């Protein structure tokens with residue numbers, strides 16, 4: 087496996103991403119690359135007609151972006167980076183190149199052109215290795231491009247405009263973001279998905295492998311530039327430091343290493359007899375440029391070691407409603423955010439930088455702003471907001487996990503240590519404290535919203551006329567079900583204390599047919615009649631005795647041919663994956679997570695048959711089973 091070692095090659099280098107694109111930052115951060123972000127000032131104004139193919143335009147633009155940053159850093163800041171990465175993403179359709187729309191009308195023009203058709207997305211990438219010799223900048227440029235084909239469905243005008251009004255198209259090539267709402271417009275993708283999002287990670291790693299592990303030295307092919315390409319199109323921006331004239335002085339002054347060899351990097355990998363790399367070490371250069379070997383970086387372990395810091399930074403930023411502030415008012419400077427939320431400037435600045443480093447915020451000279459993900463998932467008002475669950479994680483789960491060591495030693499939940507209360511008393515809080523109740527319901531609502539579409543569509547449920555979501559809380563899944571199946575009527579059955587608080591979570595702020603809310607205790611009261619019963623995120627929470635009571639009741643009320651749908655994260659048969667469910671078990675509730683065969687066995691025990699399991703790839707998987715007919 088060459089990908090990780092290749093990225094390890096960059097560990098000891100000053101790597102600069104010459105891009106303001108938060109997506110590119112996120113893609114590279116996600117694979118553990120450490121880099122500085124220095125957005126390029128190169129204006130994307132190359133004459134398109136002078137290129138014979140669209141990808142040539144993308145590659146040249148990427149190169150110019152990276153060159154501008156390498157030059158600027160060398161000349162203005164006297165900080166020569168080791169590696170500068172530039173990228174440019176374009177969409178090509180009907181021999182036209184589409185970049186980012188300038189306004190809504192332009193977005194409409196682009197999206198109409200893509201409507202119902204296949205188009206190509208090209209990302210050009212330039213990797214520049216820089217060396218400073220006698221204060222002259224020498225550069226070694228490698229470039230490449232990746233093409234991905236994307237097809238849009240036939241989309242109505244109404245949908246196009248709704249999408250445009252979401253604001254998402256404006257900073258995206260071709261006017262759509264495949265990674266977010268724009269994904270709904272797409273029928274298929276052929277090729278690298280991340281290439282569409284803005285950075286062809288796989289090709290990038292292969293390119294680095296070619297550069298750092300050439301088959302043999304004389305085979306290395308690298309393009310050479312005799313002079314720095316034109317800087318005439320650089321934006322004449324001033325950031326308070328001296329002069330854009332420096333750019334012109336620099337023009338033509340730098341040249342590339344003409345030796346044809348590539349820096350002083352040594353290849354430390356050795357190969358076993360099968361040609362497989364073994365005993366890989368990452369070369370580190372000390373201050374004097376002398377190579378030392380160090381152990382392979384255990385990036386996964388380092389990430390786990392630091393995970394708590396990252397979680398807490400996210401929790402605190404959410405608690406302070408920083409993502410809400412930035413959604414409404416961003417970009418904002420740290421001092422203004424601190425004033426608004428009543429925090430210290432220095433602490434806020436550190437928190438904001440941490441969020442930017444985690445890819446949650448974008449930092450530019452104008453200040454901090456939300457990334458797309460932060461707008462969608464972290465601001466508290468969005469349909470898919472996870473704010474409620476994050477606050478629950480901070481206020482409830484974090485204190486429990488702080489006592490994990492005792493939990494493991496004693497094999498029990500640590501409410502007494504975490505909250506100074508027994509589990510039962512805590513449950514009373516849930517009934518009596520409006521704040522705790524609201525927090526818990528928001529948390530459940532967050533997850534239900536995020537998973538509802540996948541749960542509702544995992545199986546074709548159109549044969550059912552009525553459904554009852556037992557413990558359906560705010561009704562998020564119920565509302566999704568009636569959207570997907572317009573002939574379905576859904577009853578949400580939950581405790582009176584829950585039902586009394588559901589109005590706040592309804593799409594229009596009120597309960598609306600065909601979703602009705604009925605209060606009751608599913609362990610004690612009779613269950614509403616339905617063709618389909620639903621237990622979503624219920625079973626994993628209860629001990630076997632309670633599950634026995636519940637499933638006996640559901641089985642008794644279910645008529646032959648009626649069904650039960652269970653939504654839970656289904657473990658693999660070894661019960662070690664997915665880790666999200668395995669880690670949840672550490673909360674030490676009296677319940678447990680189950681594998682597919684365990685769910686099958688459990689449900690069959692209560693008279694259900696034809697148990698089918700769908701792994702959705704979302705947080706919840708779905709199990710559907712039918713009540714045995716009498717003749718079986």
Ligand SMILES: O=c1[nH]cc([C@@H]2O[C@H](COP(=O)(O)OP(=O)(O)OP(=O)(O)O)[C@@H](O)[C@H]2O)c(=O)[nH]1
Nearest residue numbers: 105106107109174175258259263264282283284
């Ligand atoms: O599906 C998606 N397609 C494209 C994008 C984003 O679109 C932009 C493309 O613009 P460009 O390559 O010019 O990059 P900029 O954002 O302007 O940043 P630079 O500073 O590098 O010029 C890019 O951000 C893609 O990520 C998308 O998000 N989804």
